[in-house]
Amino acid sequence: xxxxxxxxxxxxxxxxxxxxxxxxxxxxxxxxxxxxxxxxxxxxxxxxxxxxxxxxxxxxxxxxxxxxxxxxxxxxxxxxxxxxxxxxxxxxxxxxxxxxxxxxxxxxxxxxxxxxxxxxxxxxxxxxxxxxxxxxxxxxxx
Amino acid sequence: xxxxxxxxxxxxxxxxxxxxxxxxxxxxxxxxxxxxxxxxxxxxxxxxxxxxxxxxxxxxxxxxxxxxxxxxxxxxxxxxxxxxxxxxxxxxxxxxxxxxxxxxxxxxxxxxxxxxxxxxxxxxxxxxxxxxxxxxxxxxxx
Numbered sequence: 001x002x003x004x005x006x007x008x009x010x011x012x013x014x015x016x017x018x019x020x021x022x023x024x025x026x027x028x029x030x031x032x033x034x035x036x037x038x039x040x041x042x043x044x045x046x047x048x049x050x051x052x053x054x055x056x057x058x059x060x061x062x063x064x065x066x067x068x069x070x071x072x073x074x075x076x077x078x079x080x081x082x083x084x085x086x087x088x089x090x091x092x093x094x095x096x097x098x099x100x101x102x103x104x105x106x107x108x109x110x111x112x113x114x115x116x117x118x119x120x121x122x123x124x125x126x127x128x129x130x131x132x133x134x135x136x137x138x139x140x141x142x
Numbered sequence: 143x144x145x146x147x148x149x150x151x152x153x154x155x156x157x158x159x160x161x162x163x164x165x166x167x168x169x170x171x172x173x174x175x176x177x178x179x180x181x182x183x184x185x186x187x188x189x190x191x192x193x194x195x196x197x198x199x200x201x202x203x204x205x206x207x208x209x210x211x212x213x214x215x216x217x218x219x220x221x222x223x224x225x226x227x228x229x230x231x232x233x234x235x236x237x238x239x240x241x242x243x244x245x246x247x248x249x250x251x252x253x254x255x256x257x258x259x260x261x262x263x264x265x266x267x268x269x270x271x272x273x274x275x276x277x278x279x280x281x282x283x284x
Contacts, residue, residue: 001145002145003143003144003145003146003149004145004146004148004149004152004236004239005149006146006149007145007146007147007148007149007150007151007152007153008149008150008152008153008239009149009153010146010149010150010153010154010185010188011149011150011151011152011153011154011155012152012153012154013153039240040241042240042241043152043239043240043241043242045239046152046239046240049239094146097146097150097185097187097188097191098181098184098185098188099182099184099185100185
């Protein structure tokens with residue numbers, strides 16, 4: 001199952017680092033790392049197997065239709081501690097083989113820094129923004 | 143590597159059965175099964191690893207650009223004997239977990255029938271067209 005998940009993530013997975021406006025935080029924005037795999041409704045069981053394998057995360061219905069007119073589901077893990085303790089060690093053990101490997105390495109650095117609360121200080125915050133800007137599929141909503 | 147390829151195929155692979163106009167054939171058309179995995183240029187090495195693993199097929203540059211303005215590459219296997227002897231036994235051993243499993247089962251039936259030359263007789267031809275119509279991503283160019 002492990003190597004299959006690694007291959008499936010190389011195909012359908014995404015390590016995103018979003019920066020979202022949030023006026024309650026020190027820098028007026030919030031950094032938001034997320035591991036996501038999206039599938040159409042026909043393959044929901046594959047997402048359920050993955051969720052069960054990792055023992056964390058959630059599956060969220062995305063009500064947009066894709067080209068095949070079916071609902072989309074997103075398996076996503078957002079908790080820093082679950083990313084740090086479950087998702088990252090997994091992809092260290094079963095490495096990605098596509099360009100997503102680079103995204104993963106950047107993602108890993110950001111999650112590690114956040115677990116050390118480095119994003120609460122200006123130096124760490126700027127470093128994380130720099131790392132996020134290098135990922136292939138970052139989403140900036142600011 | 144096997145389970146990774148299975149997962150990657152669940153994400154990025156495709157079992158297509160095309161029906162192409164060809165006036166030199168008995169029924170004026172040609173059935174054309176193909177196993178394909180498409181990737182952007184950044185992940186060409188992953189396709190090269192897959193080609194090397196299977197020991198068959200070819201990688202073809204597709205000059206369209208995708209959303210990321212990079213070339214696309216297609217790893218494809220078209221030979222009936224290679225599909226029958228390498229690709230199909232592989233996915234029997236490392237089963238797909240998404241809806242593509244259904245496409246694979248239909249694809250397998252078609253390849254097996256073609257290996258027995260059943261597409262050269264009307265009954266087999268019609269049966270194959272029926273199976274092809276049930277696949278999720280068939281391409282009909284006629």
